[in-house]
Amino acid sequence: MTRADRILIILVVCALPFLYARMWTGNTSAAYIQIQAGNNKPVTEELSADRTLHIHGPLGDSIIAVSHGRARFVSSPCRGQVCVQTGWLQTTGDLAACLPNRISLALLGQHPRFDTINF
Amino acid sequence: MYRALLFSLLLPVIFLTGCSNTGTVFKDRFFAFGTLIEVSIYGVDPALATRASAQIEQDFLTMHSNWHAWQPGALSTTNEQLTTMQPFTPDPSVLPLLQEAGRLSQLSNGLFNPAIGNLIALWGFHDNALPAGTLPDTAAITTLVEQAPDANDVTLTGTQLVNHNPAVSYDLGAFAKGYAIDRAIERLREFGIQNAIINAGGDLRAIGQHGDRPWRIGIRHPRQNTILASLEIDGDTSVFTSGDYERFFEVDGKRYHHIIDPRSGYPADKTTSVTVIHDNAATADAATTALFVAGPDDWVEIARNMHIGLVMLISADDIIYMSPAMQSRIRIEQDTAVEIRLSEPLS
Numbered sequence: 001m002t003r004a005d006r007i008l009i010i011l012v013v014c015a016l017p018f019l020y021a022r023m024w025t026g027n028t029s030a031a032y033i034q035i036q037a038g039n040n041k042p043v044t045e046e047l048s049a050d051r052t053l054h055i056h057g058p059l060g061d062s063i064i065a066v067s068h069g070r071a072r073f074v075s076s077p078c079r080g081q082v083c084v085q086t087g088w089l090q091t092t093g094d095l096a097a098c099l100p101n102r103i104s105l106a107l108l109g110q111h112p113r114f115d116t117i118n119f
Numbered sequence: 120m121y122r123a124l125l126f127s128l129l130l131p132v133i134f135l136t137g138c139s140n141t142g143t144v145f146k147d148r149f150f151a152f153g154t155l156i157e158v159s160i161y162g163v164d165p166a167l168a169t170r171a172s173a174q175i176e177q178d179f180l181t182m183h184s185n186w187h188a189w190q191p192g193a194l195s196t197t198n199e200q201l202t203t204m205q206p207f208t209p210d211p212s213v214l215p216l217l218q219e220a221g222r223l224s225q226l227s228n229g230l231f232n233p234a235i236g237n238l239i240a241l242w243g244f245h246d247n248a249l250p251a252g253t254l255p256d257t258a259a260i261t262t263l264v265e266q267a268p269d270a271n272d273v274t275l276t277g278t279q280l281v282n283h284n285p286a287v288s289y290d291l292g293a294f295a296k297g298y299a300i301d302r303a304i305e306r307l308r309e310f311g312i313q314n315a316i317i318n319a320g321g322d323l324r325a326i327g328q329h330g331d332r333p334w335r336i337g338i339r340h341p342r343q344n345t346i347l348a349s350l351e352i353d354g355d356t357s358v359f360t361s362g363d364y365e366r367f368f369e370v371d372g373k374r375y376h377h378i379i380d381p382r383s384g385y386p387a388d389k390t391t392s393v394t395v396i397h398d399n400a401a402t403a404d405a406a407t408t409a410l411f412v413a414g415p416d417d418w419v420e421i422a423r424n425m426h427i428g429l430v431m432l433i434s435a436d437d438i439i440y441m442s443p444a445m446q447s448r449i450r451i452e453q454d455t456a457v458e459i460r461l462s463e464p465l466s
Binding site for chain 2 (some may be wrong): 080086087097102114
């Protein structure tokens, strides 16, 4: 066994757990938030910085909180408040929408566990 | 020997990297049909996917305009013409829809009833905005229930409709979305797209697969912001859920939701949600409503009548009723124990 062989074996052994986690278990934590108001082009921003966003819709402003890599509707000028009751979105592929105010939030990342959600 | 060892270590690395799914999925979302539509397309040129999605958005807007019972369009005009009780020829865009809705209504023993538009309006669920939260007049509900509007009250001769019950008013809210999804899938295929999902407000139809793996679908819990179950789709399958959480208002702590039992005139109260898996979205859409109304006692009979084999019903007391075929098809994702009651096979 040459020195190069030994280095290669070490590298391969070290890479296996990383590759398994990366390729098979999937890192479902989200990196971006995508906000769409009406049928305008969606805006995609990083999730890393905590902040509060005011997004204007036909009924008024929906307020969205971004905190610790999560996002949620804090308030919205709709009657049903389904969007607010959805709570925190935290994994890639999570989606919430205020239909009356025509605003949607989606979390994006590299490895969504599901391609879409039925509800 | 060392080389053999090195090779055996490299094999899983090659395997792991080779099987990863790094293919690109085109995603587009737009508001139409009173909900949020999500289009997912795998493995085609982004320019083609963009064109196809734009066409589907336009199609959904047109279909919504044609088929909305309470906004100016072909269906609302049809409803106006029905009140004359005279023969008339409806707009061609609504006739096949009404025929299919009538057929499914008959199979469901009238539990999916597209002719109870007046009852839906009485509860205030006809508008995109939720009702203000006041209960309708009891006498008005009783009157409409006694008039028993039914799709069979409208007869078709050639291309002419005649209404025989003045209480009939079509509202296709429990059916048109599924029908529209079927049309959207047809449109995608016209573009040569074979791997895609159309998800309209949580109800979906998936065709093909995601590269070298099936599409992965999560089914959300009706009462929690978690995934209740999951399934994989490789081919052509619709997954529809109707629940009491979608559109509702509360009076004195009691929930009044949008799925009205045509027999009582009140929201069906024995069910929390129903999920149906079927190859046709329109059928799945009508079936979820019918089975929701049927409830834990009668869902098996109605599912058999409608030729639905895969059903999951969650009752108001949190018991999961399921057909054996559904149990084989999905994977329950909840860690906490759930009570599951299996039916006899449905077919």
